[in-house]
Amino acid sequence: MATDLTHIILADDDEDDRLFFTDAFEELKMSTAVTTYKDGVYLMDYLNHPDATLPHILFLDLNMPRKSGMECLKEIKANKRFDHIAIAIYSTSASDEDIENTFVQGANIYIKKPSDFGKLKKVLSNVVTTNWQYHTNGLNRDQFLLKL
Amino acid sequence: MPLKSVYNAPWFVKVVFVISLFVVFFIAGIAYKHITDLSKSQSLVVHTYKVNVELEQILSYLKDAETGQRGFIITRDSLLLQPYLKSRNNLNNSIAELKVLIQDNQEQQKNLRELSIAIDQRLDNFELASSYIFNKPNNAAQFDKVFLLGNDYMQDIRNKLNEMIALENGLLEERQASYRSTLKFTPVFLYGFVIIVLIFMYLAYAKINTNLEELRLQNHQLNVFKESTKQSEIINKHGSWRWNVDEDSFHFSDNLFRLLGEEPNAFEHTIENFMHFVHPEDVKKLSDSIERMRHEKDLPFVTYRVIHNDGSIHYLKAYGKSTIDRDGKTQLLGTTTDVTEDIAHYNTLELRNQELELNNKELAAFNYVASHDLQEPLRKIQTFLSRLKEKESDRFSESGKTYMARIDVAAGRMRALIDDLLQYSRTNKADAVLKSSNINTLISDAQQDLAEAIVEHDAQITVANMPKMLVVPFQIQQLFANLLNNSLKYRAKERAVIISIEYVLIAKSEDERIASGHFAQYHKISFTDNGIGFEQQYAEKIFTLFSRLHNKDEYSGTGIGLSICKKITDNHAGFIFAKAAPDQGATFEIFLPKRQ
Structure with a gap:
């Protein structure tokens, strides 16, 4: 049973956002296992542990204390062990600069946090059901920012 | 006028001087020759007179001898023979003298030789006549014959002498005539030359005078220039x-x-x-x-x-x-x-620049706060609100539900304001990079952004073909998106939305509203809708930030959209104008410079 689960990790310093995130997956009733970390340092400590179960999809907030989402992204992309993790940027702002930089660093998708719970559920279910293997093949700049 | 150009030539005075110098030399030469001729002619006269005097002298000696002999014949006094004895010597001297004088005249030499023979004959006749007196005093008939013969000889000598004098006079006359003819023309020549030289010298004088006048004028102008330079230095x-x-x-x-x-x-x-x-x-x-x-x-x-x-x-x-x-x-x-003032201005400018830079930095910081920090709490309010509506709305009273709906609208409005403000501040000139862009593509991209609303209101949009233009693509797309959004928002409820976008290339001079522009030609894009329009008096006001013509309960504008349009055309050194009448639709005219 456990092997069928889609492992999902969120790193976000905002407690409310972590709550919305877990609530959304709870209501979606998909076979997912969601873990959250409150900053980049905790996240990387977990990922770098040799026995760690690596997530299928990693959601990264950009603006975090101690270690930002961008730093985590760089570290993950520099490590072969994490090659199969799909990375979704999950941020409040969607400035051209942030979108450009994360795209260049190899993130798979950019999600601007919705301001409606219904929309949030829709976005998350879209991301989880995407076949990332297929998606990365045709990766381009226009599809990077997730539009609903 | 070739003569005048010669007169005005800078070498004119020099040429006149050289010609005058030559003429003066020439005149001096003529005068020298003239004087030489005169002295020659004088010496000729002297020569002729010398010859004549000598010839007269010969005749005189012969007469003396004749007189002496006749006295002797009458008186038989041998003392009276003295002049005759002396005359022989004198005659010889005179003939020798004459020989020298006429040595270059063949004819006179011949005459002189004949004269000399005649004189000898005459003298021999004297001898003979005298010998009759001494030795044969009685032979009177023989004596008479000899004596008379002596008279004939004397006549011959006279003739010969006269002939020689006449010849010499003739020669003198002839030579003097030739000198006279030469001398007759020289004064005319000299006079003529002097007149010519005087004319030349007058011209040269006039020329020097004009030059002096010009020099004086130029000096005056130079002085004026110097004065004005002094004044300009002061100013x-x-x-x-x-x-x-x-x-x-x-x-x-x-x-x-x-x-x-x-x-x-x-x-x-x-x-x-x-x-x-x-x-x-x-x-x-x-x-x-x-x-x-x-x-x-x-x-x-x-x-x-x-x-x-x-x-x-x-x-x-x-x-x-x-x-x-x-x-x-x-x-x-x-x-x-x-440059004291320039440097003061420069320093002030530098200070202002620093202040401006500081202001810009503060503005950028504000942007960040607006984009991130303000959005985050608002987003949470909205998300919690959506959760509340979904999970708890059953437990709310009717008025509670109304309040919640009001909170929802207010939060949505705040989101629209923050988004528009961000967009306005992002429309910055600093990151504007001009690219040759297909305007039709940009307009269809803008339509794509608003596809939902366009379909909802069944809007018909016609777009003219436009050339490529040098613009900042995302800004121009934004401009058309805002205009389209504006037209959809302020549509007339009772009719379907019709929007037409026209294009024409015009010269700056064709429209006085763009007279202040810096380009010769402008792309004029007219955006016309059939919406509710507005009073023409508000045509300028609508472009100012936060200005709205309608109550926000009727129409949901933030008063920023058209300000962004104005900012974008300003960024492109272009213009935007609005023409409208209530319920007659509105036309937005966009002028973008045609760049090379």
Whole structure:
């Protein structure tokens, strides 16, 4: 049973956002296992542990204390062990600069946090059901920012 | 007028001088020849008279001899024979004299020889006649015969002498005639030449006079120019100076002294006196550049400070350039300007720039706060609100539900305001990069952004074909998106939305509203809708930030959309104007410069 689960990790310093995130997956009733970390340092400590179960999809907030989402992204992309993790940027702002930089660093998708719970559920279910293997093949700049 | 051009030629006076000189030499030559001829003619006359005198002398000697002989015949006194005895010697002398005088005249020599023979015959006849008196006094008949023969001889001599005198006179006449003919024309020639020379000299005089007049005029103009230069130096606060490098002498213009706060010529024109005014910290800088000038003969701009006697500090800027004067000496011509005010302006500008930069930084910081920190709590309010509606709305009273709906609308409005403000501040000139863009593509992209609303209101949009333009693509797309959004928002409820976008290329002069533009040609894009329009008096007001013509309960505008349009056309050095009437639709005219 456990092997069928889609492992999902969120790193976000905002407690409310972590709550919305877990609530959304709870209501979606998909076979997912969601873990959250409150900053980049905790996240990387977990990922770098040799026995760690690596997530299928990693959601990264950009603006975090101690270690930002961008730093985590760089570290993950520099490590072969994490090659199969799909990375979704999950941020409040969607400035051209942030979108450009994360795209260049190899993130798979950019999600601007919705301001409606219904929309949030829709976005998350879209991301989880995407076949990332297929998606990365045709990766381009226009599809990077997730539009609903 | 070739004559006039000759007269005005710069070499004219020289040519006249040379011609005059030649004519004077010529006249001197003629006069010399004339005088020589005169003296020759005189010596000819003297020569003729000498010959004639000598011939008369011969006749006179013969007469003396004849008289003596006749006396002797009558008196038989041999004392009376003395003149006859002397005459022989005298005659010989005279003939010898004559021989010398006429040695270059063949005919006279022949005559002289004949004369000499005749004289000898006459003298022999004297001898014979005398011998009859001494030896045969009785033979009277023989004596008479000899005596009469002597008379005939005498007549022959007279004839010969007259002939010779006539010949000599004729010769004299002939030679004098030839001299006369030469001499007759020389005065006419001389007179003519003198007249010509006088004419030339008059022309030369007139020419020199005109030249002098011109010189005087030019001198006057030069003086006027000098005066105006002095005035311009005072007004423009600059002074000039000359440095004769070889002699190391300086000349300062009047105003250069004034730049130092001194009266003109207040001190001697030397570099040491000038240096006395230079700010101690700048003395080395100026000395170095003067030293460099001495070697490189060219001074780059140098700015230095001077201290006036009243203690005030002034900034001067100097520039020099070397020239070679008429004597081949090196001369540096320089200009010095008072740039105190310029430097003060520059400093003020620099200060303002710094303030502006600080302001920009603050603005950027504000942008970040607006984009991130303000959005986050708002997003949470909205998300919690959506959760509340979904999970708890059953438990709310009717008024509670109304309040919640009101909170939802207010939060949505705040989100729209933040988004629009962000967009407005992002429409910055700094990150504008002009690209050759297909405007039709940009418009269809803008339509794509609003596809949902366009379909919802069944809007019909026609777009004319447009050429490529040099624009900032995302800004122009934004411009059309805002205009489309505006038209959809302020549509007339009772009719379907019709929007048409026209294009025409016009010259700046064709529309007085764009007279202040800097380009010759403009792309004019007219965006027309059939919406509710507005009063023409608001045509300018609608482009100012936060200005709205309608109550926000009726129409959901933030008052930012058209301000963004205006900002974008401003960024492109273009224009945007609105024309409208209530319920008649609105036309937005966009002018974008045609760039090469």
